[in-house]
Amino acid sequence: MLIILLIFIFLIGYLLIVPFNLFNVLETLGLSFPIGLGLWSFSLFIINLVGIPINSRLLCVGLSIFLGFLVIGASHIFKSNAGFNLWANALDIFRRIRLSLSTFVWNPFYATSLLAACIIIFAICLKAQYWPIINYDSIYGYDFLAKVIAHEGSYINSIFDKSNQLYSVRSLYPPLPVHGFFIGHLFNAGHAKFIPILFLLSTMCLLYGLSLRKGHHITAVWAVLLLCLTPEFMGQSALIASNPISAFYILMAYGLFFHFMQDNRNGLLYVSLLGLSMAIWTRTEAIIFCVPMGLILLRSSEKIKRITLLVFAALIPFISWQLYLKFGIQAPKEQPILMHLQTDFEKLSRMLSQIWTMVCSTKFYAYTFILLFLSVFTNLIFFKKATQLHALSFMLILSFILYVFVYYQIDTDYIVFNKSGWIGSGFKRGVFYFIPIGCMYISYSVLTRMILLPASGFLQKEPIGNIDKQK
Amino acid sequence: MKKSRSALMKQYALTIGLIGFLCFQYFSPTATLHWLMNNLIEQNLGLMFDRSKAITQDQKSQIKLGSNYFYLNTIKNTTPEDAIILFPDSETFKFEHDQISFSNEINIKGWASYFVYPRKIVYEREKNVNELYSQISHVAIVNGWGYHKLNYQVDQQIPFSVLAKNR
Numbered sequence: 029m030l031i032i033l034l035i036f037i038f039l040i041g042y043l044l045i046v047p048f049n050l051f052n053v054l055e056t057l058g059l060s061f062p063i064g065l066g067l068w069s070f071s072l073f074i075i076n077l078v079g080i081p082i083n084s085r086l087l088c089v090g091l092s093i094f095l096g097f098l099v100i101g102a103s104h105i106f107k108s109n110a111g112f113n114l115w116a117n118a119l120d121i122f123r124r125i126r127l128s129l130s131t132f133v134w135n136p137f138y139a140t141s142l143l144a145a146c147i148i149i150f151a152i153c154l155k156a157q158y159w160p161i162i163n164y165d166s167i168y169g170y171d172f173l174a175k176v177i178a179h180e181g182s183y184i185n186s187i188f189d190k191s192n193q194l195y196s197v198r199s200l201y202p203p204l205p206v207h208g209f210f211i212g213h214l215f216n217a218g219h220a221k222f223i224p225i226l227f228l229l230s231t232m233c234l235l236y237g238l239s240l241r242k243g244h245h246i247t248a249v250w251a252v253l254l255l256c257l258t259p260e261f262m263g264q265s266a267l268i269a270s271n272p273i274s275a276f277y278i279l280m281a282y283g284l285f286f287h288f289m290q291d292n293r294n295g296l297l298y299v300s301l302l303g304l305s306m307a308i309w310t311r312t313e314a315i316i317f318c319v320p321m322g323l324i325l326l327r328s329s330e331k332i333k334r335i336t337l338l339v340f341a342a343l344i345p346f347i348s349w350q351l352y353l354k355f356g357i358q359a360p361k362e363q364p365i366l367m368h369l370q371t372d373f374e375k376l377s378r379m380l381s382q383i384w385t386m387v388c389s390t391k392f393y394a395y396t397f398i399l400l401f402l403s404v405f406t407n408l409i410f411f412k413k414a415t416q417l418h419a420l421s422f423m424l425i426l427s428f429i430l431y432v433f434v435y436y437q438i439d440t441d442y443i444v445f446n447k448s449g450w451i452g453s454g455f456k457r458g459v460f461y462f463i464p465i466g467c468m469y470i471s472y473s474v475l476t477r478m479i480l481l482p483a484s485g486f487l488q489k490e491p492i493g494n495i496d497k498q499k
Numbered sequence: 500m501k502k503s504r505s506a507l508m509k510q511y512a513l514t515i516g517l518i519g520f521l522c523f524q525y526f527s528p529t530a531t532l533h534w535l536m537n538n539l540i541e542q543n544l545g546l547m548f549d550r551s552k553a554i555t556q557d558q559k560s561q562i563k564l565g566s567n568y569f570y571l572n573t574i575k576n577t578t579p580e581d582a583i584i585l586f587p588d589s590e591t592f593k594f595e596h597d598q599i600s601f602s603n604e605i606n607i608k609g610w611a612s613y614f615v616y617p618r619k620i621v622y623e624r625e626k627n628v629n630e631l632y633s634q635i636s637h638v639a640i641v642n643g644w645g646y647h648k649l650n651y652q653v654d655q656q657i658p659f660s661v662l663a664k665n666r
Contacts, residue, residue: 136514144521148531151539158547160556162563168609172616179617187609191630192619194609218556257524259531391529483513 029085030215034226036092040064043096047103048295052241058234059299061226062276066306067099068092069207070345073183077352081181083214141249148256149232156221156228156266166268169198174206174220178213188357198270200359202349204310205270224272228265231255231276235464238283239471242290242416250480251471254399260392260456261463270310271457277307278317279464285321286420286468297334301341309345314461316430318342320423364439378442379435382451392456393463400424400466403473410474420469428462566599571614574639574661582618584637584661586611591644599659637663 041063045051051059071091076082161171172194176185183203187194205223212220232252239248256262265272280303288296304321307314318338325334353359387397407414407421435458438450446452470476524532546552560568574584589606604610612620621631638645640660646653651666 136510137517140514140517140521144532148535151535154547155539155543158543158559159563160560162560164604164610167604167613168607172609172613175613175616186617192621194612196609257531259529259534262531263534390527394524394530480513483509 029089030211030217033085033089033092033211033215034061034222036089036096037061037064037068040067040092040095040099043099043103045299048299050293050295050299052237054233054237054240056237058230058232058237059280060230062230062273062280062306063299063302064092064095065208065223066204066277066302066309067095069204070309071095072207073203073348073352076183077356082210083178083181085214088211088214135246138246138249141253145232145249145253145256148262149228152228152262152266153225156225159221161219161221161268163267163269165198168196170201170206170270171209171220171268173199174209175213177206177210183352184356188359195359200353200357201270201311202309202345204306205268205273208273209268220268221266224265224268227273227276231265231272231279231464234276234279234283235468238279238287239468241287243471244481247471247476247480250476251467254394254396254470255464255467257394258396258463259394261396261460264457264460269457271460274307274310274314275460275464277303277310278314278461279303279468281307281317281321282420282423282465283468285324285423289324289419290416297337301337304338305341305345308342309349312346312349313431313434313458315342315346316434317427317461319430320426323426324419324423365434366437366439370437375442376436379451380432382442382445383432383435383455385445386451386456387459393459396463396466396470397459399470399475400462403470403475406475406478407473414474417469417472417474420472424462424465424469431458431461566601567605567611568614570599570601570641570659571605571611574637575615575618577661578615578618578637580617582637583631583635584615584618584620584639585632585635585645585648585664586620586622586639587641587644588623591641594642635664637661 038061041060042056044063044067045056045059068091072082072088075087075091080087082088161167166172173187176187177183180186186192187199208223209220212218212222232255235255236248236252239251261272261275281300284296284300284303288294288300300321304314304318307317318341322335322338325331325338328334387393390398404421404425407417411418435450435455440450442449442451521532524530525536527533546554554562557572560572578584586605589603592601592603592605606622608620608622612618619631621629621635626632635648638648638661640646640656640658640662643656643658645662646656649662649664653662
């Protein structure tokens with residue numbers, strides 16, 4: 029029954045995105061499960077809100093079937109031009125993967141990179157599924173809450189009992205990851221590590237698909253390999269944590285938004301905004317990522333309609349969860365964030381120094397951030413030739429600044445730098461937001477195209493940075 | 500022909516570069532690949548695929564979490580689901596016994612409760628602040644602590660156990 033539920037959740041997302049007829053094979057595979065889980069989680073939240081216990085297997089499976097039919101109905105109402113021949117679409121996907129791989133698999137660089145990436149992903153998945161949950165944040169956070177919901181049937185449960193409080197800050201994050209982990213406990217699967225595994229596989233598929241869309245198999249596999257070689261990200265992906273999940277949704281939001289800027293296809297924008305909503309439904313601080321998107325949309329056509337959609341996509345999950353925290357869970361207002369603007373430059377300097385040490389550490393992120401900084405730098409040097417990357421560069425830089433600003437506003441002095449501090453713990457995993465999308469950015473960067481493509485024997489004479497012409 | 504040969508040479512050079520980079524990663528102690536080959540594959544795959552070394556989920560948790568898991572799991576297996584269990588203060592857990600030493604997590608209620616849920620934990624330090632203290636049904640015996648909280652005498656006092664408060 030667990031497998032059936034996971035398949036139905038996958039189908040919800042699949043049925044939602046296939047009618048757009050905009051996504052390549054790997055994007056479809058990568059997007060389906062996370063979109064399905066996001067919609068399922070939001071529906072489960074509403075069901076719980078009206079007072080129905082959610083710890084019924086039949087209810088969970090029934091809800092996924094209902095959502096599947098709802099999505100099919102919605103696509104008929106909006107007169108989608110793509111048919112719903114599920115088997116034909118599935119067969120087509122596998123045929124296209126075979127064709128696509130047969131063309132490139134004989135390139136030695138491609139084959140080596142793909143093999144290395146596959147070995148790493150396989151080993152991480154194996155490790156995740158084999159070992160039980162041991163990390164502190166899961167035990168005293170997400171997985172405990174998931175376990176209690178599966179037992180008591182409600183999000184408001186004995187963890188939040190005022191006479192015997194058992195919650196941590198992690199119990200107050202939005203419910204998407206917890207709803208995912210809850211499936212494992214509801215179906216007595218031992219643990220819910222299959223959720224991070226499915227997200228890891230989805231991240232890899234989507235990253236490859238997005239990097240391939242206007243790029244090349246060589247650069248796409250490079251992006252995937254780079255992500256696989258990022259120790260902290262891969263290590264956390266084998267644990268029950270919300271950071272890799274939110275990193276997936278930011279890849280979905282920003283990656284598709286980047287392609288929307290190139291192609292001006294509304295479908296890409298809609299699914300991108302769905303990704304943003306789900307990122308906020310995973311961790312509320314992801315709301316900062318809507319700011320660069322909004323600023324870019326200000327310069328687009330139909331800006332009123334698009335910005336309205338963006339505002340709704342960002343505010344619905346954010347406000348719903350804040351209201352639920354306040355009136356449902358009745359969580360205390362002990363927020364470490366200062367609500368007034370600080371002007372402590374010494375604190376800023378200490379914090380930036382710690383951040384710089386952290387992101388440049390090959391121990392945590394290998395060469396991913398170093399390559400990302402180099403890519404941004406070369407794209408600025410070749411500013412006029414890499415016009416398509418301006419929007420994505422702006423989005424990444426601004427969102428990083430905003431993210432750093434959030435940490436600046438935390439009520440601490442940043443004098444001590446240790447592994448349990450704000451930078452050594454929270455920020456270290458928080459920057460996962462930028463890793464998968466950063467790998468996609470690196471794959472499209474002038475740097476990669478200047479060195480990797482010519483060296484791999486492809487497209488030597490193409491203009492640097494003009495990504496449309498290089499396809 | 501000359502052009503395709505040159506392209507081929509570039510491809511091989513790039514591949515050799517990539518393999519060199521992967522080798523560097525393999526020998527770099529903090530890299531994913533090093534950890535993967537030396538820790539994950541060497542140590543874990545032996546456990547995962549060797550049938551003679553097959554271990555249960557409980558044993559896996561015990562390998563990773565040590566005495567904390569063993570003790571909390573024993574409590575879970577020997578008390579009813581509605582039990583309210585009295586735990587000692589952190590000082591008692593700190594005392595190192597010959598066989599059992601606890602890590603600090605056992606003193607964190609949210610962490611320890613995960614393993615015994617739906618049973619409830621009340622620490623001795625909460626005596627005056629937690630209303631559940633008056634409803635305690637079981638006492639966790641840790642390093643010989645706890646017998647004085649029982650409403651009856653125990654002849655053979657062992658250092659680690661969990662006992663009902665009333666006979």
